[in-house]
Amino acid sequence: MHGLAEKEQTVAADPASQPARPSYRDQAPEVAARFARIYQRPVVLEVKGLDKRFESEAGPVNALQNISFRAHRRELICVIGPSGCGKSTLIRILAGLDSATGGETLLDGHPVRGPGPDRGMVFQGYTLFPWRTVLQNVMFGPEMRGLGYTTARDEAMEWVEIVGLGRFANAYPHQLSGGMKQRVAIARALANKPRILFMDEPFAALDAQTRAQMQSYLLELWKKVDITVVFVTHDLEEAVYLADRIVVLDAHPGRVREIVEVPVPRPRTREQMVSPLFVTTKQHLESLIHGVPDETAVEAASEDAAVKTPIRMTQVGDDVE
Amino acid sequence: MAHGTHDSDWFAVRKPLPEKRSRVLSVLAFVLPLGLWSLVSYVPFIWHPLVQVENPGSVDYFVKDMLIEKEVFAKENATALVKHAALATGHPKNPIYLPAPHEVARAMYTAFRTPPRLPSEPWLHQSLWQSIQVIFWGFFLSSLVGVPLGILGGTFDIFAKLQEPFIEFFRYLPAPAFGALCVAVLGIYDAPKIAIIFIGTFFQQVLVVSNTTRKLEIPMIEAAQTLGANRRQLIFRVVVPGVIVDLYTDMRILLGWAWTYLIVAEMVGTTSGITYFINQQARYRNYENVYAAIILIGVIGLTSDIALARFGRVLFPWRAEARKSVFRAWFRERKAARAARAATEGAPA
Numbered sequence: 001m002h003g004l005a006e007k008e009q010t011v012a013a014d015p016a017s018q019p020a021r022p023s024y025r026d027q028a029p030e031v032a033a034r035f036a037r038i039y040q041r042p043v044v045l046e047v048k049g050l051d052k053r054f055e056s057e058a059g060p061v062n063a064l065q066n067i068s069f070r071a072h073r074r075e076l077i078c079v080i081g082p083s084g085c086g087k088s089t090l091i092r093i094l095a096g097l098d099s100a101t102g103g104e105t106l107l108d109g110h111p112v113r114g115p116g117p118d119r120g121m122v123f124q125g126y127t128l129f130p131w132r133t134v135l136q137n138v139m140f141g142p143e144m145r146g147l148g149y150t151t152a153r154d155e156a157m158e159w160v161e162i163v164g165l166g167r168f169a170n171a172y173p174h175q176l177s178g179g180m181k182q183r184v185a186i187a188r189a190l191a192n193k194p195r196i197l198f199m200d201e202p203f204a205a206l207d208a209q210t211r212a213q214m215q216s217y218l219l220e221l222w223k224k225v226d227i228t229v230v231f232v233t234h235d236l237e238e239a240v241y242l243a244d245r246i247v248v249l250d251a252h253p254g255r256v257r258e259i260v261e262v263p264v265p266r267p268r269t270r271e272q273m274v275s276p277l278f279v280t281t282k283q284h285l286e287s288l289i290h291g292v293p294d295e296t297a298v299e300a301a302s303e304d305a306a307v308k309t310p311i312r313m314t315q316v317g318d319d320v321e
Numbered sequence: 322m323a324h325g326t327h328d329s330d331w332f333a334v335r336k337p338l339p340e341k342r343s344r345v346l347s348v349l350a351f352v353l354p355l356g357l358w359s360l361v362s363y364v365p366f367i368w369h370p371l372v373q374v375e376n377p378g379s380v381d382y383f384v385k386d387m388l389i390e391k392e393v394f395a396k397e398n399a400t401a402l403v404k405h406a407a408l409a410t411g412h413p414k415n416p417i418y419l420p421a422p423h424e425v426a427r428a429m430y431t432a433f434r435t436p437p438r439l440p441s442e443p444w445l446h447q448s449l450w451q452s453i454q455v456i457f458w459g460f461f462l463s464s465l466v467g468v469p470l471g472i473l474g475g476t477f478d479i480f481a482k483l484q485e486p487f488i489e490f491f492r493y494l495p496a497p498a499f500g501a502l503c504v505a506v507l508g509i510y511d512a513p514k515i516a517i518i519f520i521g522t523f524f525q526q527v528l529v530v531s532n533t534t535r536k537l538e539i540p541m542i543e544a545a546q547t548l549g550a551n552r553r554q555l556i557f558r559v560v561v562p563g564v565i566v567d568l569y570t571d572m573r574i575l576l577g578w579a580w581t582y583l584i585v586a587e588m589v590g591t592t593s594g595i596t597y598f599i600n601q602q603a604r605y606r607n608y609e610n611v612y613a614a615i616i617l618i619g620v621i622g623l624t625s626d627i628a629l630a631r632f633g634r635v636l637f638p639w640r641a642e643a644r645k646s647v648f649r650a651w652f653r654e655r656k657a658a659r660a661a662r663a664a665t666e667g668a669p670a
Contacts, residue, residue, distance in 0.1 A: 123543070129545075
């Protein structure tokens with residue numbers, strides 16, 4: 001079962017089966033060396049042949065089929081895919097909030113069942129506890145571990161300082177901006193010293209400017225903290241900017257289409273976003289997600305057709321372009 | 322045209338009125354009914370169906386201060402006129418069961434100062450205190466059982482499925498229907514009255530608390546789970562603090578409902594408390610005292626609710642800014658105006 005999954009992946013990743021777009025595979029020597037180093041590191045998370053089937057009114061739905069990948073220590077993996085590919089379901093299963101119908105998830109080689117403090121999670125919505133101050137929110141994990149008040153507070157304060165919100169330690173969540181709330185959510189997850197941090201479109205609700213800040217900020221934090229990150233997003237640029245590797249999912253059924261090694265060298269800067277390497281990588285992802293000949297593509301095509309409707313509701317000559 | 326909808330529109334759909342107008346309207350909310358009552362009481366030609374006799378004249382059965390229907394009074398005087406006898410005089414009056422506002426206002430003071438007619442009867446303040454105790458114990462006992470059951474029902478489906486169908490059935494049974502049973506089981510003094518308040522409150526309470534508990538967003542619970550909270554911690558550290566503000570509001574509303582059961586409850590067994598006072602005063606035909614007592618119930622209910630709302634803001638500081646008091650806003654405005662005036666006055670000097 002597992003062997004089959006790996007074989008499928010290799011087939012999918014085979015350049016011969018892909019349209020001729022070789023440049024995203026051109027890794028500079030230091031990038032290749034970095035990947036070699038990453039693969040040397042121990043595997044923190046191993047996903048083996050994960051399946052998820054729903055019973056819906058229209059019959060059974062294969063939300064996820066045979067998902068397999070590995071995350072090495074201190075690797076930053078992004079998961080992308082078209083809408084409906086089950087990327088949120090996947091991360092919820094990994095965090096233990098949903099159960100899979102097949103396959104297994106290993107954390108440091110041990111199978112996981114149910115949610116636990118060894119796997120932190122940052123949600124898309126703001127899930128801070130409104131009745132707790134910033135500091136008390138971050139203290140929640142340590143308190144649940146059974147630490148005394150002072151120890152928990154001191155540990156939490158350290159994390160509040162790390163995310164740069166020391167001045168707001170005693171503020172309530174409703175007094176914070178969206179970006180600050182997500183920083184608290186990250187601090188709250190990290191204060192538990194999890195082995196891996198799952199992030200489910202954590203910046204999707206933020207405005208473009210704040211989102212860009214939070215992305216750079218996450219990279220800074222990731223450099224300073226011993227944490228492995230699995231980051232779900234629908235924003236391709238975000239994925240290329242953040243990730244070491246990108247797991248690209250197909251929809252209906254949700255399957256791993258390709259695992260892309262991002263060739264853009266680190267440290268990442270926003271200026272790299274216009275570099276040819278960044279652009280071709282992004283284009284490749286785009287072609288993977290939007291250029292697939294299945295029903296999503298058909299839907300997209302019909303949407304295009306609707307836009308190019310021949311009916312005209314304005315006077316002839318009254319043109320906007 | 323453009324400014325038309327914003328500030329000058331009293332009927333803007335789902336838009337709050339400016340603070341000044343809201344204040345005027347909340348005062349009007351009390352002034353209007355009072356005005357209507359005054360109108361009926363003080364303007365003779367609006368209603369006043371009776372005549373209070375001043376001088377009986379030649380009508381033999383008229384007595385001074387007697388209340389006679391307007392038509393009868395006119396007929397007797399017409400007969401007297403034909404007979405060339407002395408006419409009766411009097412002035413229009415409302416029925417005794419509709420006292421004027423000033424009479425009720427006076428009664429609100431004198432009722433507390435007037436000793437009861439019989440030495441065994443309680444003073445008004447004693448009656449009120451007894452009523453408050455019945456409400457308190459009924460509501461307290463109901464909450465003691467109802468709130469935990471409601472939270473369990475809102476948290477665990479097994480409790481919801483187990484208790485809600487029966488409670489849904491039971492809450493349709495009118496609490497006063499259990500009056501006779503309560504007396505048979507609990508005697509005739511305060512216990513059956515407390516039981517009626519309990520029955521009237523408890524079943525609604527469990528359902529309302531369950532419903533409120535269910536409104537806690539699930540991601541909040543999931544976040545806590547990924548932070549390592551176990552089941553017990555989820556309930557006491559997430560669910561309860563997560564819904565406590567809304568529960569507090571529910572409790573205020575439910576306490577209001579408990580008051581509505583008071584009169585029926587107090588008629589069970591030996592009539593007691595404010596109900597006893599009201600019944601006695603009606604028997605003595607001191608209707609201004611009856612009105613005073615009824616209004617006192619409203620005053621106690623409203624002031625206790627406002628006090629609880631204030632207290633809630635102290636208890637739940639994270640909601641402190643959610644709702645601002647009209648009065649506090651008014652004081653702030655006054656203070657700002659005074660400061661501005663002081664600044665302009667101080668500037669030239």
